[in-house]
Amino acid sequence: MITKQTGMLIASGILLLAVGGILGAVMQRSHVSQQVKAESAQILGSKVISSISAFGKVSKIQDRDITLSSLGDVLSVDMPDTVRVYSFTVAPADKNGLSSTAKQKIASFGDIKVGDSINANLKLLPTGKFQGVSVIILPSASK
Numbered sequence: 001m002i003t004k005q006t007g008m009l010i011a012s013g014i015l016l017l018a019v020g021g022i023l024g025a026v027m028q029r030s031h032v033s034q035q036v037k038a039e040s041a042q043i044l045g046s047k048v049i050s051s052i053s054a055f056g057k058v059s060k061i062q063d064r065d066i067t068l069s070s071l072g073d074v075l076s077v078d079m080p081d082t083v084r085v086y087s088f089t090v091a092p093a094d095k096n097g098l099s100s101t102a103k104q105k106i107a108s109f110g111d112i113k114v115g116d117s118i119n120a121n122l123k124l125l126p127t128g129k130f131q132g133v134s135v136i137i138l139p140s141a142s143k
Helices: 004-044
Strands: 052-062 065-070 073-078 084-090 102-107 117-124 130-137
Touching: 052 073, 065 117
Parallel strands: 073 130, 084 130
Antiparallel strands: 052 065, 052 117, 065 073, 084 102, 117 130
């Protein structure tokens, strides 16, 4: 006959086994996630990937760092002195309200303003930070 104390020991053992199994699964998932992140960072920082594209509205400019926001996500990007900046000018609309021509022109970092929509080509540095390679200032809908 099983005593109350023996039953409690068996129940405790089963509970510890279940908790150990759950913790093992969580730790394995965490390890795999970290491994995937490390592999992704290595691939994105390789010479095979020439650049990564980011799109968003400029929400902050501080020194040579630009903060982009899009759909609730935020990304801060270092823009070195060597970053190439371009902008587009759109021809005035015709009598039907259509414009068929857009011209690209060389711009400067100082032309980028808070509120601008930009497309930035980035590279991933070994430190894990993104650095700008080139920026296209997109025309606003109101221009």
